[in-house]
Amino acid sequence: MGSISGDATPLQLRTQDAADMLPLIRDDFAPELERLKRAYSLRNGESCPPASPSPSQILFGQEYDEINRTLVGVLALKWLYTKQYETFVGSQAKSVRLSHSSFEWIHGFFTKAITGPEDLYMLITSMVVNDLGKDSRLALDYQDRTGDDISSLNHDMILIKAVKAGLVPCLNRLRKEVSEDIIRGMELGSEFNFGQLAQAENAPACLSSLLAMRGQEKAFNFRFMEQLLDIAGAAGHVDWTCAKKLVQPIFDAYEAVYHAAMGIISGGLSLRGGYDLVLHRRAVFLRNRGMRQLDVESPDDRALARILCMGGVADLDTAELYEGVWSIMLSDSTRKALISSLNIDGSVDEPAIQPTYMPALMTQAVKIFEGNIEAQERALASALRYLERLMTATDRPEGTVSVIERNVLDILKEVVQSTEFKADPTVLERADIPRGVAAKRD
Template identity: 50%
Template sequence: MNKTDIKDQEVTKNLSNFEFFFKADEKTLLRDLKLAFGPELDRLKNAYSIRDSPGSEPTILSPSNILYNKEYDEINRTLVGILTLRWIYNGEYDVLVAAQPEHIRLSKDSFTWLRGLVLDTIKGSDDLLTLITSMIINDLGKDPNLASDYHKATGLDISGDNHDAILYKAVQNGMVPSLDRLNPEQKADLLRGLELGAVFNYGQLAQAESPPASLKSLVRFSSYKKAVEMHFIEQVLDVASAAGHMDWTCAKKLVEPIILTYQITHNIVMEITNISQSEHSLHDRYDQVLVYRAQLLSRKGFTQLGVKDDNERAFLRLLCMGNASDLAHANLFQSTWRSLDEPIRNLLIRALNNDGSPEEPAVQPTYMPAFLTQVYKSSNGRIGGQHALNSALRYLARVMTLDKALTPNGTIILERSVLEVVKTTIQTHQFQDDPTILESIAVPEGQVALHIRDLSSVDL
């Protein structure tokens, strides 16, 4: 055995050792992570990210600066997720919430719930190493080189797939070396989590970005509770680190409204993957997310909305996608919704109430929450921002308009990603000066996200 193999074994042993992982000083841990996952972190240097409005960064060095003397957004995000796991396990509530706005700060009750879930799921060294590996590789699909390397290796072009599907296919092809240090059981659990992530995303459910038919893909995971729980924790930690490229001192995005929504999505997923549960339809389970948003805003003085009326239900999906959790935000969305031309609003009502089926495929507007958040921030929440939001909703209507004749037979969900529009249009001064520029922006090409051949028989 050469010195490199011996060093790798030592580092792997450290990272799967509870005493080391949760108690070592942060710089020592980060350096061991670099030693263990160097090729994966190198890929993250190329990954894309979305930044909020410029703000003051912490004065302490970021994780990527400690390791590479340079800022790499996705490396910072990924490693802040790892640090968040330590904060949760060690009960460091004050560290986790340090820079969170007070009115939406994660409550101690929610922190206790999350910590309990982590302690119940991560039982031993195998679980710990599996989770760390899953977190490190989670965003590798955002590196465009991974898809191009896959194409070189297989001759298949997967560049149009979402980044979760790209990662899953690359792992299946043996292109992510860190999985080689896992034992067969660990690797199987991680692969099941990746397979789940390729067809279902907790965040997309929490933000009502995906239609109800997306829940159908969960049914085949009913025998893999451990993998499902591990994937949920990994996804929550991903949310916790979502602002880690701008503030690496805390879990800035893991705020109370978000964790409460994730609790709901966790309950929904656990019900669906537990075949002994009561016979609620997937549609009704999905609506729990919308009902929570209605209750959240109602407590803050907003109009009480319900899911039985198509207009209100469509608007609730929009409020979820727009991350509207306060009164000013919701009021701007409502005034804009009411100002839409009736044909546009009716089109959105129909599209946002479409569950998705082979007879009537639904569109999933991927990255629409980031799109709408950036639009709202570009207007600084001003009433004048209604003009920008109006243009955004008109664009959303085009994105969600589907020509069945041009859609592959058997499609249940067609995914259209607006990420490039966010990066090349929404974040520019040109959009801020003239939001109607969206009228000249083409609708993204679609990719089949869910096909009838992917599913077991289950009633929606």
């Protein structure tokens, strides 16, 4: 086939060789891939990439992290359609490997949703544009066109504003109804992020945008599929041979998010009820691995459940590490402040805090000291003390706001990934607190 947009079909996705697919995507999405070359990237110190060339090496002769992540997501879509389970799970650790039954669930969901070439191209387009907001040039181009500075917004919000300003040309090739469905998914993503709910990073108020998806099942389902493929490609910059990050615990979390979201959309669950369904499923998951049963109706246990979700905790040893630090190493005042702040739903009278990138900060802080339990405890305790400062900071953006975002990406890069942190994790406790920006206004 000579063009992804011209005549791609689900059948051809099954038969098309990956070496032929990638150049077609490059040619169809040239401006978008140029933006992805500039997109910022967050690395975890991974090494030992595969011997085979990466997608960006094949297409451009050098490594571009976000291009590799995006295109591995596209390859994962192919592996799903061709039911290449062994390729899909590849180098996933055996202890967390995606199960056959979960792979079949995902396969069934995708094949039911994608009914023809237009659906397929819609999904591929959604995947390619998903992270364009990470290109700092996009916010600058928006400012050049409109005069408004949106650089302080999160990348999902930057993307939707840029799309509405006509800065993402690939959407113009789609039928109006199709592009509108993609934009609906983007609008949902600008306020509601599947991963942030899976990690209990956002607040119940952020789920209110799901109410706008009533009667828009296709747009919601395609957004969900795009998010699963985004995870599948998340480690594509270090291992492009498989869907390394879509492991069983993460799938379980996203399946919980899907059911929580559908419960809210259908009217069967309140915003708080949908949020707590995710926490409850994490509690059940860990109870089945030996942890005590958490009661998410209790503010103390609910706060701990959120922290366990933020840490991506999926085994008993790590759960015991987190609960030990929570119960023993934190002062009563720190723990009480976290219990209070982590139980705020978010309203104009009492805004909630969204600690963006805190899950990555916590997991990396612990991983740095892998193999040294005492050092891991100290690092996690410092991360939680920093979280308390983050959640209780008093500055707030102008206007009516129900959720305030504090993005700790720079703190992660400049403090946690520094040699000083390895020598003394308490340097994190003295780190700056990012200013708050509006994540949700009412």
